[in-house]
Amino acid sequence: MPTTSEVKHHIYTDRKWIEAGEFNRDKHQLTMEVRETYVGQSFVLLTEDFLLSLQQLCLNFENIVELGAGIGWLGHWLGKYGITLQTSIDNKSWSDFPQNRYLDLVQQMDSLEYVLRHPEVHLYILAWPAEDDLATRIWQSLIPGQHLLYIGEGKNGCTANDTFFDIIKDHEVENESTRIMKQSFLSFDDFHDQPYLYKKG
Numbered sequence: 762m763p764t765t766s767e768v769k770h771h772i773y774t775d776r777k778w779i780e781a782g783e784f785n786r787d788k789h790q791l792t793m794e795v796r797e798t799y800v801g802q803s804f805v806l807l808t809e810d811f812l813l814s815l816q817q818l819c820l821n822f823e824n825i826v827e828l829g830a831g832i833g834w835l836g837h838w839l840g841k842y843g844i845t846l847q848t849s850i851d852n853k854s855w856s857d858f859p860q861n862r863y864l865d866l867v868q869q870m871d872s873l874e875y876v877l878r879h880p881e882v883h884l885y886i887l888a889w890p891a892e893d894d895l896a897t898r899i900w901q902s903l904i905p906g907q908h909l910l911y912i913g914e915g916k917n918g919c920t921a922n923d924t925f926f927d928i929i930k931d932h933e934v935e936n937e938s939t940r941i942m943k944q945s946f947l948s949f950d951d952f953h954d955q956p957y958l959y960k961k962g
């Protein structure tokens with residue numbers, strides 16, 4: 762798994778080239794090509810630093826499940842870092858992911874149905890949910906004490922709906938682990954996703 766500095770050396774991330782007043786046409790071209798190929802596999806840009814931060818964060822939770830997991834790469838790589846998920850759930854409805862691309866660890870099921878049947882789960886991971894009411898309904902279905910690690914864009918972005926951001930805003934967990942997680946996270950250039958941990962009160 763590449764480190765954040767290795768990724769940043771090769772491609773632009775987090776709109777940093779604008780801040781730095783730097784523009785290299787070849788690097789920009791490569792950034793666009795890598796991003797386009799990568800999102801056919803994973804919307805989350807995975808790095809060594811981010812996975813190490815998740816490894817630390819996940820040590821606080823016993824039963825962890827990823828919802829809307831897509832191909833399943835996040836769960837796969839967490840496993841390599843010693844964090845075994847209870848399962849990875851996806852209903853395999855995403856037309857950009859061919860059916861034969863899903864990893865074996867991905868169980869075909871509706872996310873909401875899974876949440877309603879599994880009160881024993883301590884942490885749900887939800888990355889890049891579509892701009893519909895699914896993230897909102899998942900949050901509303903969690904029981905007190907359950908956590909949601911949401912990786913996505915903010916209000917008016919490309920993930921979840923406005924209601925989601927209204928109802929989670931007072932539930933963010935901010936501590937040393939989440940600070941390191943956010944600091945280690947990279948977004949593809951022109952994406953605005955970030956990881957946030959929420960606790961249902």
Ligand SMILES: C[S@@+](CC[C@H](N)C(=O)[O-])C[C@H]1O[C@@H](n2cnc3c(N)ncnc32)[C@H](O)[C@@H]1O
Pocket residue numbers: 802803804805828829830831832850851852853854855858870871872873887888889890891895
């Ligand atoms: C934008 S993709 C993100 C996939 C993955 N989390 C990632 O970051 O690469 C959204 C995923 O949610 C899945 N999905 C959408 N609605 C779902 C539902 N009701 N239950 C389970 N999965 C769902 C889609 O099949 C798709 O794989």
